[in-house]
Amino acid sequence: MTRVIVVGGGNAALCAAIAAREAGAEVALLERAPHALRGGNSRFTAGAMRVVYDGVDDLMTLMPDLSREERERSDFGIYTREQFFDDMANVTRYRCDPDLAEQLVNESLPTLQWMQSRGVRFLPLYHKQAFKVDGKFRFWGGLTIQAWGGGPGLVDSLTEAARRASVEIRYGARVTALLTDGDSVNGVVVRCAGVEEQIKADAVVLACGGFESNTEWRTRYLGPGWDLARVRGTRFNTGDGIRIAIDVGAASRGHWSGCHAVGWDMNAPAYGDLDVGDGFQKHSYPFGILVNADGERFVDEGADFRNLTYARYGAEVLHQPGQFAWQIFDAKVSDLLRDEYRIRQITKAEASSLEELALRLDGVDAEGFLTTVKDFNQAVDTSVPFDPTILDGRGTTGLQVPKSNWANPLDTPPFQAFGITCGITFTFGGLHVTPDSRVLSEEGDPIPGLFAAGELVGGLFYFNYPGGTGLTSGAVFGRTAGLGAAKA
Ligand SMILES: Cc1cc2nc3c(=O)[nH]c(=O)nc-3n(C[C@H](O)[C@H](O)[C@H](O)COP(=O)(O)OP(=O)(O)OC[C@H]3O[C@@H](n4cnc5c(N)ncnc54)[C@H](O)[C@@H]3O)c2cc1C
Structure with a gap:
């Protein structure tokens, strides 16, 4: 046999x-x-x-x-x-x-x-x-x-x-x-x-x-900064299979400097927690905006359906000052937020005005944030109907970083914000x-x-x-x- x-x-x-x-x-x-x-x-x-x-x-x-x-x-x-x-x-x-x-x-x-x-x-x-x-x-x-x-x-x-x-x-x-x-x-x-x-x-x-749980290989192959990413899953995927195959003459292939990485709770542990599973992910960003430490937007949150953008936006967060960002939503979309926004282990701020919220976003320049939201709100083309099930084309005009779909002015309290960093999934x-x-x-x-x-x-x-x-x-x-x- x-x-x-x-x-x-x-x-x-x-x-x-x-x-x-x-x-x-x-x-x-x-x-x-x-x-x-x-x-x-x-x-x-x-x-x-x-x-x-x-x-x-x-x-x-x-x-x-x-x-x-x-x-x-x-x-x-x-x-x-x-x-x-x-x-x-x-x-x-x-x-x-x-x-x-x-x-x-x-x-x-x-x-x-x-x-x-x-x-x-x-x-x-x-x-x-x-x-x-x-x-x-x-x-x-x-x-x-x-x-x-x-x-x-x-x-x-x-x-x-x-x-x-x-x-x-x-x-x-x-x-x-x-x-x-x-x-x-x-x-x-x-x-x-x-x-x-x-x-x-x-x-x-x-x-x-893959080798996502090997800090040294992450830094070696993905590049500087990747040593600072959180690992979303198991601690045991350290590239052993790849290494032992290459040792006997196997050919390497593919995007060695690339990986799947997402927005992941700012205070999540270094490796995944089986009790929380994928709950640390925060995937409803297409319905809000993302701001960095300067209070500035840095990606088109509505570039495409969530499941065609989420795997590369973790890297965008990693490359921001301090390796973090905040996702901001208003009450108009709170019922669209996925289950993972309602777990206990969450980094969250809430306020009834944008000014108040600005002061609660740890590490974020409050003035920069308020200017970003003002510019964003003015740029939304509200004549296009909002529809989360299609690429609705409800976007912004005139912004350096556009939002292409599902854009809504942030104008309805209460406002909610969720702190994220980069969580690597696999290489x-x-x-x-x-x-x-x-x-x-x-x-x-x-x-x-x-x-x-x-x-x-x-x-x-x-x-x-x-x-x-x-x-x-x-x-x-x-x-x-x-x-x-x-x-x-
Ligand atoms: C939080 C999270 C959510 C995800 N959600 C989804 C999703 O919903 N849908 C989806 O398609 N993908 C999802 N993914 C990606 C998905 O998990 C992986 O693509 C897939 O599970 C990989 O399967 P695998 O069997 O190759 O690796 P794994 O499931 O990681 O299994 C690898 C195994 O190898 C073992 N191992 C490592 N080294 C050795 C060694 N030297 N000797 C013996 N054993 C070894 C490890 O212990 C581990 O059990 C998610 C990943 C994470 C982390």
């Missing part, structure tokens, strides 16, 4: 392990984290997954228990292959590898259907990706479903499926090197409770994350991988016995990222890697 080792314990690793086992291999999954902290970044997510669907019938294959009432009160629209492919091309400025993107797009629905049949339940993302219009929830931005129970639910159901399939799972098992025989990979070195062990295998799948640079998840050598040939999936795949994301693609990518390439490894 083929023996496969899967390195990692998140979504990509679990999908790889289940697929390899189902294809007849004997599978061991080695997760660096202890059991209590298992599941990688995948466990910190909301479980939102981007998937191609041609209307409600496709969605019913993923959510068979969707009630008639839910269907009647929801306008799910469609999300075509072309739309997903275009979103990948546009946000990455046409740099993403078209073959990897095609595999991702084409396999998104079949892979999620496979996950569903293995026990992952999905539900519509009502609270985050839909607004009520004329009595119906209208979905927007191509992101429609999430795993039941969010990231923790996803990891639990995949772990359960892996156990049912008799995958051997070891926690607290850090893989430190690959074993080779000539050109082929034939095992790993693993350190478990201080003991080093060699485990032989016919194939190894690396699914052990874009990684290994050179084929669409069938084989790792290529620097000579351009597949390294026999070596496969990779998830965050450590280079070449998919550059500059930016369409929300909900990380989990789908991990699942698609994880499953492909598992199937390939089982045949090795």
